Amino acid sequence: MLNIFENLTHLQNIDGIILSQKKKIVQKNEEIRKIQQNIENNNLEWENYRKLYDKERIELSRLELELKDVEEKLNKSQNQLYSGNVQSGKELSQWKSTMESHEKTKSNLEDYVINQIDKIEGMRIKEKEKEHQLLIQRFEKDIDSLKKDIEKMKSDLSNNIQLRTDSIQNIPADILSLYEELRKKFSDPVVEMDGDTCRGCHLALPSSIAKRVRKKEEVIQCPNCQRFIFFK
Known part of the structure; x- marks a missing residue:
């Protein structure tokens, strides 16, 4: 009877190891799943950040075009004002008023453009992109490492399953x-x-x-x- 119990105890030890290995494989796969989810989340965050950056660039282009348009109108007003073609005091006053309005709009737009440039530069798009790429590379490296661990565990598990198959041959049915x-x-x-x-x-x-x-x-x-x- 002692041999039977030795064989049963040995089988129980193997089963404990097999169960532990299976749990570790599940845990490693869960770690991979979480890292893959982190990659998806970070890619989405980066995509949204990039879209925001592009949106701010478009806004800067719009402001620059608007500023250019106002500058052209201001030049036209100045040319008209000093052209000698103004015939009356009323017309002179109108052109001065128009020119002052354009100058005020131009000044405001110049401030907006400067603020927008500062805002875009503050987004540090190139640095952010590099940080994102490095983060994804670290995630992918972690996944590769986990996959290697899993392959090793699967190999050990396969060996222990074979040991179990051999062990049960010595135990009555x-x-x-x-x-x-x-x-x-x-x-x-x-x-x-x-x-x-x-x-x-x-x-x-x-x-x-x-x-x-x-x-x-x-x-x-x-x-x-x-x-x-x-x-x-």
Whole structure:
């Protein structure tokens, strides 16, 4: 019976390792998923930032065109005012008023253009683009590293699955079937007896059961939790 329990304990250890490896693979894949989501979010943020930058550039172009138009109108007013073609005081006053209006508009537009240029320069588009590219590169490097880890884990998992296949050959079919059923409920279907207590459910065993376990002549299950109990 001792060999059966040794084989069951060995199988349980392998199953624990396999379960841990599967969980780690799932965790690594989840890390990759999160990083990929971060890449998508950062790409979207960068796209929106770039659109905002383009929008501000368009606004600057609009202001510059408007300023150019006002400058042309102002030059026209000045030329007309000093052309000698003004015939009356009223007409002179009108041209002066028009010229002053254009000068005021020109001054305001010049301020807007300067502010807009400062705003665009403050967006630091080239620096932001470089920062974005470096961030994406780091994300992609992390993903490559995680994928390599997963490949190594899958290789180790495959080896342990093969070890498990080899191990179950040494266990009687009926015992193996019980073990597989217990494994659905417990991570430790095979436990050692501690004194007269089952280490699985921590309840005291009847003295008759404890004696049978100590004899090591048969496979015994805990009457409470049904785990396999062995005695070293």
